[in-house]
Amino acid sequence: MSHITIAASAKAFQQLFNEVENNFSFSKSDTANFGPFSASYSVSVHLSGGNLQLNNDNTIELQNVDIVFGTLDFKLCLDLPGFCIPSFCLVPDPWNGCLVGFPGFCIGGPICADLNLSGLTSQITDLKASLAPKYYIDPARLPGWTDLDAELNGHSNQWQIYIDPVLVNVAPIDVPATIDNILVNAITNAIDNLFPSWLPGWAVDIIMAFLGPIANLITDLLGITTSIAEWLSNLLGNLFGLLSLLETAIADYFASKYPLYQFEDPFPILPASGGLIPVKIPIRNLAATIDSQEMIVQANVGA
Amino acid sequence: MGYTDNCDLYAAVHEDGINLVAQHVMRQRPSWFNFATQYVSDHLDLACSPVAHTIDVTDYKNPLFKVVSPVPILGADSPPVGLNFCVQLVKAEVDFYPGNIFTLPAVLNPPLPQQHLAMHVQICGGMDCPSEFLNGFLPTPTSPGEATNVQPTQEVVPPTRRLLCFCLDAYLVAHVGVQIVSGKPSLVGIVDSVDVVGIKPKGLSDNVNCYLKTTFELLLKEKLIFPISTMLFDIPLLSLATITAQLTPNPPIPNNPSIDDNQLKIFITLTVAP
Amino acid sequence: MKLTFDQNLFTQIGLDSGSLTMLGGVTHRFLEPGQYRGVVYRNGENLADFYVNVDKNSPVAQANIDLAAFEPTQAAAATSTTGSTCNCQRESAKAGTKFEVNPKGYAVFHVSAGAGGYAVRVSKAAEDPKQQNPFDSRELKGDDIFSAVILRPGTYSATNTLGGKEKGKIIVGYPKIGKTAYRPPSPVKVACSERGFEPGKLELQPGQAILFHAAVPTRITLELTKADDGPADRAAHVRSGWKKAALPDKKKKKA
Secondary structure, eight states: OOSEEEEEEHHHHHHHHHHHHHTOOEEEEEEEEOSSEEEEEEEEEEEEOOEEEEOTTSOEEEEOEEEEEEEEEEEEEEEOTTEEEOOOEEEEOTTSOEEEEOOOEEEESEEEEEEEOTTOEEEEEEEEEEEEEEEEOOTTOOTTOOHHHHHHTTOOEEEEEEEEEEEEEEOOOBOOTTHHHHHHHHHHHHHHTTSOTTSOHHHHHHHHHHHOOHHHHHHHHHTOOSOHHHHHHHIIIIISOHHHHHHHHHHHIIIIISOSEEEEESEEEEOOBTTBOOEEEOEEEEEEEEOSSEEEEEEEEOO | OOTTTTOSEEEEEEHHHHHHHHHHHHHHOGGGTEEEOHHHHHOGGGSSSOOOOOHHHHHTTOOSSEEOOOEEEEEEETTEEEEOEEEEEEEEEEEESSOOSSOOOGGGOSSOOTTOEEEEEEEEEEEEOOHHHHHTOOOOOOOTTOTTTSOOOOOBOOOOSOEEEEEEEEEEEEEEEEEEETTEEEEEEEEEEEEETTOOSHHHHHHHHHHHHHHHHHHHHHTSOEEHHHHTTTOGGGGOTTEEEEEOOTTTOSSSSEEETTEEEEEEEEEEOO | OEEEOOTHHHHOOSEETTSBOTTEEEEEOOOSOEEEEEEEEETTEEEEEEEEEEOTTOOOSEEEEEGGGGSTTHHHHHHHTTOOOSSOOOOOOOTTEEEEEOTTSEEEEEOOSSSOOEEEEEEESOSSHHHHOOEETTBBOTTOEEEEEOOSOEEEEEEETTSOSSOEEEEEOOOOOOSSOOOOOOOEEEEEETTEEESSEEEEOTTOEEEEEESSSBOEEEEEEEEOOOOTTOOOOOOOOSOOEEOOOOOOSOO
């Protein structure tokens, strides 16, 4: 029989897990050129909620965890070299041809729209993991140090129990349909900002009429064959690879960044007092298992 | 049946683990278990038993002995004379119910009752016998009528070449309670009875037993008291502001803490703030 | 982004067939073969000359003569004042440039950029004035056509300053953003006769061309009489400055 047994009920485990989940953060920014347009984003993410289930096969399963993009600044630049409003016939010839065409006007260079997409969400649809005890030896610990030396220098060894995922699946980013209007308005504003001040309102309206519905313009220019919401979700999730990055970051975080439970080894049971050194107990053979009811941690006291 | 069927957190320590813990405590806090005069403390070869200790104890200049005053020779005051001695707790072992590590003496009514623990300690001690000192001893003269004004003469402690050592086996029966210490629920041992084997007559035995019982009671209450969180290796739940932890009441847990199955167990219920 | 278009497209309101701008052009047929000499005027000043060889054997059915190309500083003008990099790349026409056209073809005088104000006079290189058969864009006649485009919405008065009793009325509607990008409808033909214009009233869309056929001596002027600045509730396109487009607050899914 193990010298030490500690058990946490499913309820207690949920609370432990919440701490791990709440401390997750992920930040990333990137810029990429996709031909007719370029885009960049800066994102910070945290996790929220979800359903945790303990299984009898020594695993935990996590579902429907919201991945909240607390910050998601997105910038879309339409790179439009040589894009011109097609000319129309200015001086028609008598046989319904065109002698002189309206010379048209061209749009060159990038037009950029900043979108604040903070608050978008995705989900961890499925995360399956087992518990993995690890013994952490602080790399800053000097070879000649005793355990007490290491503690007093802040470089103690640690027993750590991690949630070690075997699979992580993240759902596509949930972009609401309202993004259509938001993007259209942003592009429209960007175009409006380009008109010279001398340009009368009716001329602006003619130009806007020539451009046609901005939504159509955007979908044409960006090559969008689905909805803008789906396109944006795909752009961020797949073309920028945010979903893969998130899956990797989540797996890495749970597996090695934030332990579910950790304590110093040797574990101090009596603090230093009156000039006397603390009393520390070596812990050996730490094991962590789980079943549908509880997490069980067992260990021995070293000699 | 799960450990947490009726609670949220459960912790248990087996007697084998506790006995290893006791050894670690004795090796890392030797001055809590070894008492001697300065002379003996300065001459470790005089001790009745070598003092086991970790390298950190000496590296960090912790004492091996708690230095105490010599045993006074009653009536001797010209000069006062004291004798070197030492008392050492050299072995301690715990046996949680059901008793299976050692046999309790009959006076402690074996077998060990439910929800109790037994402890066996071996205490060795010895005192100097300064026969050679007396051969050359000359009392210090005193003047009549000056007794109230003279400075007390410094105590003389005869140099010691060896102590007359002996060892006693003592047994005690105790149970475990919970006390709030510094705001934290903590486990504390409560001594029920003590017996030192082989001391006669009964009056002397009763005195020694009483002395030891008092000693252990105070030692357990003053020094060997452990927050419940220590048994849980400071699991982070206990420090969360949103969580209130309390010992699971009876019912559903009849004994909490509980001593059974050779283990000391605690059961904790958590309340999570909405 | 940089929008590049000729400012004159939107600042010159009204047209005059005798003072051509980017929004107007003149088409003429040289029916008699021979060598012709032309002179380009800008605001009444002689700007440059050119030659047109009207040849039965010529395969050229249409000679496009860009009057703006005769500007001495044409190359600079094309970009410096307008910033234009539109698809109206022009080659600079030096004085004395020769054009060629079949007598069954057309010569098209137009203005590709700039402020305009051009007129052109072309006559056959003959000593006998009766044989010179001159063409002057300030007095259209015969098969000549004045092609005009009105961009600015509003009501216009059309006048033949060389005759014609009745004035014409042209209403150019206000642009609307439809389901597809707007493109002007086909041109509308208007006959210019002694009676005036037929039809005398037109309703056009912005950018829709009008072809004035000059049956009598004609110089057309189009004058804005009433501007149409659109519906009162039209969305104002004003510089909004930098503004972050943000999603609306999303309600929490779970309690």
